[in-house]
Amino acid sequence: MNDRLSTGRRRTINAPTQTSMILKIVKYGESVLARPTEQVTAFDRELRELVDNMLETMYAAPGVGLAATQVGIGRRLFVMDCSTEKDKRQKIALINPVIESEEGEQIGQEGCLSVPGFYFDIKRPRKVVARGQDLDGNPVVLEVRDLEARCISHEVDHLDGKLLLVHLSPLKRDMLERKVKKKMKRGDW
Numbered sequence: 578m579n580d581r582l583s584t585g586r587r588r589t590i591n592a593p594t595q596t597s598m599i600l601k602i603v604k605y606g607e608s609v610l611a612r613p614t615e616q617v618t619a620f621d622r623e624l625r626e627l628v629d630n631m632l633e634t635m636y637a638a639p640g641v642g643l644a645a646t647q648v649g650i651g652r653r654l655f656v657m658d659c660s661t662e663k664d665k666r667q668k669i670a671l672i673n674p675v676i677e678s679e680e681g682e683q684i685g686q687e688g689c690l691s692v693p694g695f696y697f698d699i700k701r702p703r704k705v706v707a708r709g710q711d712l713d714g715n716p717v718v719l720e721v722r723d724l725e726a727r728c729i730s731h732e733v734d735h736l737d738g739k740l741l742l743v744h745l746s747p748l749k750r751d752m753l754e755r756k757v758k759k760k761m762k763r764g765d766w
């Protein structure tokens with residue numbers, strides 16, 4: 578996910594770890610974004626590398642959340658950092674996430690790195706409790722609110738094969754689809 582605040586802010590050069598690299602972010606229209614994901618079963622080095630690369634890709638975009646489907650991988654995990662690298666505690670990788678409960682609501686501008694250049698007012702829960710696993714497979718419970726709650730809701734949607742478009746009115750969705758098709762024709766997507 579990205580929001581207006583994070584957009585346009587470039588990541589200061591921060592030597593990436595030797596193995597991490599920026600992955601290609603797939604865009605709306607690619608089938609991997611529309612499919613539900615598979616559970617992660619191996620908590621190995623490959624998973625760690627994927628998470629490192631996803632974080633690197635998210636920071637470089639820049640964005641505050643990134644789901645595995647957005648880098649073309651149909652597995653159930655996402656990364657997020659709503660502090661944009663300012664607070665280490667907010668740097669999160671959640672494996673096999675499930676939303677356990679939601680409370681309240683918030684309406685705010687939201688964008689998606691897979692639908693670049695578009696922002697919409699979208700209603701999300703104010704507070705979210707999510708369960709999942711860390712990189713070692715240990716159970717994790719996250720209780721978050723505000724931007725982090727918006728972000729988790731957005732990323733778990735991705736892992737269920739849903740883009741933020743599902744929260745738009747049919748009229749707004751049609752408008753977006755038309756604009757994206759034009760961009761595709763121009764080779765600008």
Ligand SMILES: [Zn+2]
Nearest residue numbers: 578689690691
């Ligand atoms: Zn997104």
